[in-house]
Amino acid sequence: MVSVATASSQRFSPGRRFDRWLLERIRRRRGVTDLPRTFEYRHIFVLPTLFGVGFGVVLAMTVTGGLNFNNNMALLMAFTLVSISLMTMFLAYRNQVGISVIGIAADPVFAGERAIFQVLMRNQESRSRYAVCVKWSTAASHAAAGSGDCRDFSPEETLKLRLEQIARRRGYMTMEPLVVENRFPLGLFKAWSVIIPNVQCLVYPPPAPNAPPLPRTGRGDHGAAHKGEGEHFHALREYRPGDPLKRVAWRASARHQKLYSREMETPREEACEFNWYLTGGTSSEEKLSILTAWVLRAEHHQIPYSLEMPTVALPPGLGQEHRDACLKILALYEG
């Protein structure tokens, strides 16, 4: 859960170190965040941004010069800017307080893809909020990808914001810590709240890119084909009275001096049987990948399939639900 230390993150970065310290502290003292969470004063931190610090330095220069030359106009302007800057600190806070994170959810993805966490947020009050963003905490691991999402909220509006996280391994992937942040109105101060979500995204095994063909070994429930009718040719047999004339195989009859007629059939429904032991894969991850690829392919060709794992088996079936059930078994397989 603690971020993976890589070369780039070991560079000295006070902001990141502070964020990491803060995150650990919050995690220790408050644990994971219960959703829904409406931000109150105790959830909101406010600090100057890098730009805010720089702006403060320019203002300090102006005030020093103004004091030295007792230049009252310069002082008046600098002091106005100082109090405006401090005012924006409260505005940033006010822009954040009363925002709710109602819930977070993500649709399952395949390993190697980006999971999209949808953060459902609501402005609980009857005033607008400006440029409220969700971002990954800088203390989050490198799986946290993308630059976050940002929206304006109308009074009492509910919006979905997106955050992307790279799914590396199959199974349940826990969402990295995130922050809800705003720098309204001038970018001098940022007000932010940390959320340590207890939200998982299901990650399916990666489909094998060159899986063996589908094992078409139909049997059981779907039964034999009906002979006699249908469009597919099955065999030739001796003519029996009553066979329709168009079924007579004239050419074959001429060769053998005997009347033959074609026997037709309706193909019986094919079914695939996906078996853990019959994938041809060597490692269990490879087997899971092949099975995943088969499930997707069967689903694509609309061929019913069954899944048999060492611990569990699913009867043949087709459709979204069946697919998700199979993939979930594959994702969570432990062996």
Added chain:
Amino acid sequence: MASDRHITTDTRSMMWVMATLAIAMSLQLTRMPAWLLLIAIAPFMWRIAAELNRWQPMPATWRFSALGVALLVLVLSFGNVFGRSAAVSLLTVMLAMKLLETYRIRDARVVVSFSLFLCATQFLFGQGVLMPLYGAAVVATALIALAHLHRREAFGARRPVPALGRSIYAELGFSLRILALALPAAVALFLLFPRWSSPLWGVPESSLDARTGLSDTMEPGSIQQLFIDDSPAFRVNFRGPIPRQEELYWRGPVLWDYNGRQWETSFWSRNIEARQRPSPGNAEYRYTVQLEPNERKWLFALDYPTVVPNDTRLTMDYQLLRKTSVTQLLRYEIASDPDFVDSPQLSEVLRNSALQIPQGLNSRTQELVSGWRRMIDEDMALAERVLRHFNEEQFHYTLEAPLLGLNAVDDFLFRTRAGYCEHYASAFTVMMRMAGIPARVVTGYQGGWYNEFGNYLLVRQSDAHAWSEIWLEGGGWTRVDPTAAVSPLRVQQGSLGALSEPRHMLDFGWLRELRNGFDVLQRSWNDWVIDFGAAEQSQLFAPLGLRRIDAKGLMAVLFGVIAVLSLLLMPLILRTQGPMRRSPLQGVWLRFLRRLGRVGVASRPSMGARTVACEASARLPDQADEIQRIARLYNDFRYSPSPPGFRDLKQAIKHFKPRKPAKTRTWT
């Protein structure tokens, strides 16, 4: 943390950034030479065109060449970059050039921050009553620019940034609202933030380059130049009698040394202090002077100052010389005794100095004067003879004085016979010296315009004047104004009354009146805002009986005031409104729900009026009718095209007193 590192600006925010810089540098542009002006404007043109036509950023080599050319022109036009005007021009040009490479949010923010700094430096050049408008314009635009940059940063480069307000007015309104909220705290900081009684570092003399007013030399044309300048030189508040217009000679630089063309101050007068001072007890006129910063050292006073302000000395020819240049509004108290006798005895050195004239020049004048000298013994009578000459011959008092040759006095007396006060003073003094009478030129201001409304005397640069002083046995140095002989109106009515021709294109009477009236405003601004310093600050609480307040005390009061302001503002800023509390209708409906809640009928926000009513009726069957009626009224009022009176609903809810159902019921 620095997430703005890679996000680029968009056209909209860039336009606001450029507007901020343009307004901030507008005043400096008027002080820049034409070539530099073009160089400062060109980057704007290029950048606007680039934004509109989606040009690529300029290659780095081009940018650096442009910067090189700009710096070269700057150094060539100013000579150095250490002067104040040159340094601020450098900042201006660098900021303008920065536009060529401003593509990231961070760079744009640097431009805006330093535009504000540039704006602050402009107050070093002047703090007139209109300057707050300039400052407010820069601050307001900068706030909008920063707001746009913030939104650009927040929404990132990919998504089009939603507009901040519906129109530019909404944006302006937004920044003005922030300004208004911040103003009380800003005023408290201004009044209470401890000032420094003496600067940590001074203004280097070499950096002063915007000198105005009289200088320590005089040549034909130097005062005439000031005549078209209507800016105030100083203002005077008299306590007690006000001298007549003809007595208002404000003494400035006294000039002794003449080289045939130019008058200069003398070594003696700069370095020797007055041996005798008039006694303050005899002072007839007592007044306060508010001197506009002119970056020179002279303080102006009527003859002869009996009091010497701080950091100032009184020279042997009764000039008030300050230790450092006047770089900000200066107020000093002074009293003058006009009857004092200046130097009843004249030392040999000074006498020689006051008789020195370049040899071999102006022979015709010498002849004329020698003729008079032979006839007239008495010095004063001779001076009067010369004045009569100016008065009786065809001499003109005019701004359009022809150029004078090597024998300047000869040329003036016999050929051109037209000039401004410095011509007359110069010629008169030379003639006196030729006659063996010690004489010197005094420059300063004469007259002033009495502002009845503000009760003060306003002296403008255009009131600059030059006159003579001759030394008489027994009478000491005596003032003689040759200009008065030619044009008595100059002394009686001021410099403007004496000329028939207008000084420049916009020289209308009504405009002058307007400016004189406007000066009252300027003076109050000076009195109340610009003149405020450490001394005034320590007296801030004098009306409350607190004689002096030190830095610690000021800080304590400042924190107190900020705390009170915060307490007043806090509810406004931090108030959190509950949802669904906006209309009176919802107000009464919530009251109804609360009453139901008290007897155990819970309702959720998802329940409509009818659902609530059904549930409540089921639980309070005794009052079912009443409940249903209220729900119907509520729905009608809310949804019906012809709603019933709100009053009915309000009354119904007011009188609705839910009674708890009997305990025997088992629904709990």
